Amino acid sequence: METRENRDTAMARAPDFVDPVTHAPLRRGDDEVTLVEPLSGAVYRIENNIANLVHPRPQDDGPRAPRFDRPLPAVVEAFLTWTFGAFGGDEAELRGRIIDKLDLAPDAIVLDNACGTGASTRHLQARLPHGILCNTDLSMELLAHGASQTAAEAEGVTCRTIWCGANALHLPFADNSFDAVLSIGGFNQFGDAAKAIAEMTRVTRPGGRIVIADEGLAPWLRQTLLGRMVINDNPLMAFEPPVAALPEVAQDVRLEWMLGNAFYCLDFRVGDAPPQIDIDRPHEGLRGGTIRSRYEAARQRRGEAMNGEDTGRGKVFCIGFPKTGTTSLEVALQQLGYNVCRGSSRNNHSNFLMALQVHGDTDEIARVIRHFDAFTDLPFGGTDLYLWLSRRYPEARFLHTVRAPEPWYRSILNQLEKAGGLHGASLEALHASGGYGASMTVQRVWGITDPVARKDAMLRYYQDLNAAILAHFDGCENFLSIDLTQEPDWRSLCGFLGLPVPDQPFPHENPGQGKAPGRASDAA
Secondary structure, eight states, X not given: OOOHHHHHHHHHHSOOBBOTTTOOBOEEOTTSSEEEOTTTOOEEEEETTEEEOOSSOOOTTSOOOOXXXXXXXXXXXXXXXXXXXHTTOOHHHXXXXXXXXXXXXXXXXXXXXXXTTTTTHHHHHHHOXXXXXXXXXXXXXXXXXXXXXXXXXXXXXXXXXXXXXXXXTBOOBOTTOEEEEEEESOGGGSSOHHHHHHHHHHTEEXXXXXXXXXXXXXXXXXXXXXXXXXXXXXXXXXXXXXGGGOOTTEEEEEEEEETTTTEEEEEEEEOSSSOOOOTTOOOOSSSOOOHHHHHHHHHHHTTOOOSSTTTTTTOEEEOSOTTSSHHHHHHHHHHTTXXXXXXTTXXXXXXXXXXXXXXXXXXXXXXXXXXXXXEOSTTXXXXXXXXXXXXXXXXXXXXXXXXXXXXXXHHXXXXXXXXXXXXXXXXXXXXXXXXXXXXXXXXXXXOOSOTTTTHHHHHHHHHHHHHHHHHHTTTOTTEEEEOTTTOOSHHHHHHHHTOOOOSSOOOOOSTTTTOOOHHHHHHO
């Protein structure tokens, strides 16, 4: 029986919601139906007693959801019934086996990531008589259905259950919030396996387990006739288990195929630190050396300069949005002697790099980075690529160019009008003029198909991402945020880079682009 004391204790232990972008604490709004992040002013609604913390927020002009012949919860439940019937498994038994891998204590705090209609909720509640369960999903419709169903069956349940709308790539919880994280189904559609696992790892306490199970036919079956038929029926069956996306701290990794070898189950324990390997321990024998010295010798034989390339020493990344002085910064860095990978459409790298970023191909981005010293504009700015850059190149310097939101937006419209001519400020016109990389980034990364009609969404994305960047680099010595419209000179830049001030004026490229004449400004 749940007592008031037990309920109050569970309330005190429940993870607090944080802003999914900045990870700053949220407070309840005065209207009692919103959650507010005081610094950025971001507002999140509470719908049917379920906080909607999904980021990025779906846009009215975004891709339309698939049409079904019944409500979405019924579609999901029908698919589950068909799946277990077709592949010959017992759903309760399978979920039990998967949940066993979490090694749950009765008072654990657990996240069910992408819970759908809450098919695992009753199983988890039974394991957590004194615990807390947080159910998240991208679909508020599925959450509302799941919360209603479990509430109707809640008699005798002592586990505190919280429902929350959330994107698996931007979880609205602080670091180390959970003892375990579960994701059954949906992982293949998160869009970025490495980022999804990084988020799950971030919110899991050291020592906790993470379990991921989803569609994925076993490799030894894929080239059989049966395998080809299964993958033809459901292309998600061709997905590989995301082993390569596991973090350095992953320990006790286990991989198993279940349900007719059509579903993989990958789980690991979150360690305190990466493996402790003594790379300076001398080898015995004629060859001698250490792991470190042998690696450096091999690199020298391959002609790779030992100039800190692996850590980014000497490299400069401008992670500001386009139209925040990035072109001036490109010229300034070039005048300072940097080999600059130019942004905008000034070389053939730009559209290529933007396509790579949209598709998450960081390995190929790293190959391009090897050939240059400094980088600006899309996709280095205006996207969340800074997260990967800061991990991959910890010794690099990061320049964050900013300007006031309204002039930035007017400058974007001005650029669109220049590209579109008589066709107006549309992304289609930008695409046709050669800016297909930028057009794709705005649509697929920013989630906006009409910048003129979606001014609020443009400004919200601009402000949210800038706030997230400032929060991510807070206290970092290799980071400088600068407004070149207020401080357009060499002093701050050269002081940050440790270089002497040149005996020439600071470059001022594209002056006055904050003024958007004609149709775009009228529409704004």
